[in-house]
Amino acid sequence: MQALVLKEPGCLSLERVEVPDPGPGELLVEVRAAPTCGTDLKAFLRGHPQIPMPGVFGHEYSGVVVAAGPGAPFASGQEVMGVHSAPCQTCFWCENDQENLCQKIMATKVLGSYAQYLKIPAHIARLNLFPKPAEVGFERAALLEPLACVAHGIEMMGVGSNDRVLIIGPGAVGLMFASILRSLGVPAVTVAGRNSQRLAIAEDLGVQAVYLYGLEPKSAEFDIVIECTGREEIWAKSLDYVRRGGKVVLFGGCPAGSTVSFDTRRVHYDQITLMSPFHFGTRAVRQAREWVLDPAVRLDHVLSGDRALEDAESVFRDLQEGIGIKYIFRP
Ligand SMILES: [Zn+2]
Ligand SMILES: [Zn+2]
Known part of the structure; x- marks a missing residue:
C-alpha cells in the first residue's frame, strides 16, 4: 500500500x-x-x-x-x-x-x-x-480525536452558562471550542485572531469575532480565556484579558524549551487560575462521540x-x- x-x-x-x-x-x-x-x-x-x-x-x-x-x-x-x-x-x-x-x-x-x-x-x-x-x-x-482534546479542555475548565469566554486563535481547535461552547448554550463567546477568513467562519457560528490587535489590555473582562495558538507571546498576553478571579486555559502547546513570563501580581493578587489541559482520557472520547453523533453540533x-x-x-x-x-x- x-x-x-x-x-x-x-x-x-x-x-x-x-x-x-x-x-x-x-x-x-x-x-x-x-x-x-x-x-x-x-x-x-x-x-x-x-x-x-x-x-x-x-x-x-x-x-x-x-x-x-x-x-x-x-x-x-x-x-x-x-x-x-x-x-x-x-x-x-x-x-x-x-x-x-x-x-x-x-x-x-x-x-x-x-x-x-x-x-x-x-x-x-x-x-x-x-x-x-x-x-x-x-x-x-x-x-473524534480533536474533539476529544476539546472535551478534556472543557471538562477541566468547568465553564458556566453565563461565562464570558475569549478564544484566542481561530484554527481548527479554536473554532471547535467556539462551536461546542455555542452548543452548550454559553451566550458570550468571542474569538480573536489575525486571519480574517477564519474570523468570518467564527462569526458564522454566531460568536463575536475580533481582530487580535483590536483587543486592548483594558478588555480584562473575560471569565475564561482559552489560548489556542501555541505561541509564547500569546500565552503571556492571555493574562491581559482575564478578569480578577478568572481562568486562563493554555491549550496550544509551544515548541519544546519555550519559557513564558507572567506578571505575578496578576496571578496572585488577582487570583488567576492557570491551567494547561493536555490530550484526553476515555471519558473525553465518549463525550466527543456524543458531539459527533449530535446533528445540532456544527x-x-x-x-x-x-x-x-x-x-x-x-x-x-x-x-x-x-x-x-x-x-x-x-x-
Ligand atoms: Zn489531531
Ligand atoms: Zn495508565
Missing part, C-alpha cells in the same frame, strides 16, 4: 509499505477520511517530540474494518471512528483519574492514517473505537475540502500560510 512518510521537517514522501496484519484483538481499517491536524503541521514544520521521523504520518481517521484479529471487538465490514491512543488503565495516573497523563498513552499510540490501511492496536480497539452510524459522514466521524465549518495525498506538501504549506483549516485525505 501507499503511505505518507514524514522524512524530516518540510519533507514528505509517498512510499510503498507492507499492509499490516492484525494480531489478537487488533483490527485492520481501510481509511476513508484522514483529516490534517495542527499537531501534524507542527511536526511538518519543526518536528514533534511525539512523532518519530522518518515515520508514517497522520493520526486522525475513520474507516471500514477489513480484517479482524482473533477476539477483536469489531468485524469486517463495520464502519468505525476512533482516536489514536488509549490509556493502560492500570498505572498511577490512570488510577488517579488522569488517564490523559497515562505513562503508556504516547508509547502505544498509532500513527499512519495517511495511508490506505491503518492497524488499530488491541487496547485502542477495545477502549476508544466506536461504530460509525451510516448517517454520519466519514469526514465528520474523523473529527462541525462542518472546520472542514476545508478533500486533497490528494500526492499533494501533501502543498497541503501543509497552505495550512502554514493560514489557507484552509482542516483538509481531508481519502487514501
